[in-house]
Amino acid sequence: MHRKISVWPTPVPIDFNPARNFAPYLMNRFLPIAAPAAALTLLAISGCSSFSNTKPAMTTEAIMEEGFKGKTSLAARLGDNTASEADKMRMVYLTQQLALNQPTQGDKASWQDKTARLNRAAIALADKLPDSIEAWRAAVDCKACHSVHKPD
Numbered sequence: 001m002h003r004k005i006s007v008w009p010t011p012v013p014i015d016f017n018p019a020r021n022f023a024p025y026l027m028n029r030f031l032p033i034a035a036p037a038a039a040l041t042l043l044a045i046s047g048c049s050s051f052s053n054t055k056p057a058m059t060t061e062a063i064m065e066e067g068f069k070g071k072t073s074l075a076a077r078l079g080d081n082t083a084s085e086a087d088k089m090r091m092v093y094l095t096q097q098l099a100l101n102q103p104t105q106g107d108k109a110s111w112q113d114k115t116a117r118l119n120r121a122a123i124a125l126a127d128k129l130p131d132s133i134e135a136w137r138a139a140v141d142c143k144a145c146h147s148v149h150k151p152d
Contacts, residue, residue: 091126
């Protein structure tokens with residue numbers, strides 16, 4: 001005599017009545033799959049929401065030293081259109097880090113506006129958008145930013 005081996009998922013019994021048998025069916029079939037999926041989704045969402053509170057990896061001084069200081073700086077090469085693709089990507093990173101920093105003085109809204117404009121111009125250069133060099137030159141206005149946000 002052979003025993004019938006049940007294979008998951010088991011077929012619905014002939015006397016299945018959804019009104020009477022739905023809760024056990026749900027608990028046995030749906031919950032073992034849905035609970036881990038929901039837990040992973042919540043974990044992913046909580047991990048993504050912490051991105052907005054990210055601390056900057058570089059200080060404003062280090063960013064200015066690496067990217068903006070001097071006539072042969074990264075910013076100057078971008079404005080002259082002599083920068084490589086790696087230079088453009090590095091400037092995108094530097095401007096993102098600059099936006100994460102807090103202003104040493106002045107209005108925070110002004111800081112966010114100026115750094116966002118600078119970051120958008122760097123992204124436009126990296127993406128080779130038309131008129132991106134002119135947008136970069138307009139965004140890199142050292143005196144406009146330093147007069148408001150750099151301490152004496």
